[in-house]
Amino acid sequence: MTNRKLIHLSRRERQILDVLYRQERASAADVQANLPDPPSYSAVRAMLRILETKGLVRHEQDGARYVFLPIVKRDTAKRGALRHLVDTFFQGSATQVMAALVEMSGRELGDDELARLRRLIDDAGKDRSRS
Numbered sequence: 001m002t003n004r005k006l007i008h009l010s011r012r013e014r015q016i017l018d019v020l021y022r023q024e025r026a027s028a029a030d031v032q033a034n035l036p037d038p039p040s041y042s043a044v045r046a047m048l049r050i051l052e053t054k055g056l057v058r059h060e061q062d063g064a065r066y067v068f069l070p071i072v073k074r075d076t077a078k079r080g081a082l083r084h085l086v087d088t089f090f091q092g093s094a095t096q097v098m099a100a101l102v103e104m105s106g107r108e109l110g111d112d113e114l115a116r117l118r119r120l121i122d123d124a125g126k127d128r129s130r131s
Contacts (some may be wrong), residue, residue, distance in 0.1 A: 007070055012035075012039070014081070016035070017034065019034045025060075028068070032044045056072050057070050062092065
């Protein structure tokens with residue numbers, strides 16, 4: 001499965017995946033109960049089927065009900081969501097994203113965090129010079 005599939009998630013689909021990541025496995029009723037301003041049960045079932053078609057979740061039979069599990073690791077989903085954010089709002093530029101994050105939290109960054117950012121930047125430069 002490619003990260004590109006993760007780009008096309010609606011807000012509600014992301015919320016459903018978040019419930020599945022937190023609970024590891026859940027029925028449609030469990031998912032519905034854990035969503036903010038939940039849609040109808042039928043709508044939750046439909047979105048779970050869509051996520052299944054996209055290859056992001058699967059289901060298992062548990063007695064008379066289906067239980068849904070995420071297929072994609074949470075870190076993979078995070079990277080896909082971040083890639084979408086960077087592409088959509090920052091023209092694919094990691095520099096623009098980092099600048100925005102530092103500007104937003106500049107007053108809150110401690111010495112340890114600033115040192116870590118410097119090390120990451122230095123390491124990225126070293127990796128580039130080796131290539």
